[in-house]
Amino acid sequence: MKVLIVEDEAKTGDYLRKGLTENGFVVDLVRNGADGLHLAMTGDYAVIVLDVMLPGMDGWSMLRELRKAKDTPVIFLTARDEVEDRVKGLELGADDYLVKPFAFSELLARLRTLLRRGRNVQAEVLAIADLELDPVRRRVARGTARIDLTAKEFALLHLMMRHQSEVLSRTFIAEQVWDMNFDSNTNVVEVAIRRLRAKMDDPFDRKLLHTVRGMGYVLEERE
Template identity: 60%
Template sequence: MKILVVEDENKTAAFLKKGLEENGFAADLANDGVTGAALARQGAYDLIILDVMLPGQDGWSVLKDLRQRQNHVPVLFLTARDAVPDRVHGLELGADDYIVKPFAFSELLARIRTILRRGAVRQAATMQVADLEIDVQGHRATRCGQPLDLTPKEFLLLSLLARRVGQAISRTVIAEQVWDINFDSGANIVDVHIHRLRAKVDDSFKVKLIHTVRGIGYVLEDRSKG
């Protein structure tokens, strides 16, 4: 499989290329956004690793241009931009994953393989699970047509669960994705926010959508028809 790495820091780009090739991938490099966008538009890649802060054209606009062209190649943001609004924005634009620098290559590789197993999927403007609808670009969510009053972190958490609907996500992964916490003490933060999210998404409705997976974490799915 072929991966495009769009990264302007030469040492990081070389490290990524070497690591990917050692693990059986073919990798091309682009050191600026304009070149990266041009290569991405050719449609010859199975996945793109994309920085945000790039010369010429930033990563946000590169991804936005691809999605507007109905190019749904999987994109993984790898960036130092670690604020929650940045993560939300990346997902809203149609990114498949978001990793903050500094990073562990083993984790990056695992994320890449997970994305590739899912395959390229069209990033819809909305995601729907039962009567829950998430307007990704509008940053809104409704249940049975009723608006849910979510904070930015709650929306990011719900979006993460919805993008992997039916798939159990560990507390560690949730903590890293939403709060940039990669140690065990982050589990309590996850549990507290899941409790608050359930209060808004599930408590007023008969069918519950957010479920605990014992020993793992949480999953978003409709079990009413199971």
């Protein structure tokens, strides 16, 4: 799941990016409203975390322009705590409003609540053979056996289950699960695939995660 953060305070932006990445999100971070609007209009984000006081185009203006074209969920994260500011944000089309200083756990809970509403994110349980993944509750199981995954392993499996029977290249996986600046000389994808396979495939008779030599990886049920 991709999140866009539009935050000009370097410390806050970096803190949010680190925390959300550790919780399995792919995060883009920009420092001004113009860049935020460009990415919001051209990208496919599950949710946007938006500050109000931004250089150039402020958060109010960015949201106003965004709502002319897209209904991506937006949560304002701002130091402006007056009632009229909250009302203005919600009337412009924000889905939630959180005042700084904030607890990261509360922000994370609010983000997951927005995702549960499922306007832009496929929230139903995904399944192939006896493997099931619940993206909201973040649960994975094969039959009655619960499978515990790290945040990146979960994101990788979620991606592959949304693209069942499609061969996904190493580059595509890296861009979706890590970020666009992924170093192609590393073996992080192979390592993640190997660890995921060890948990959700190796202990079971029916194998679902397959390597397609020279092309990438595919999740599918084979005879």
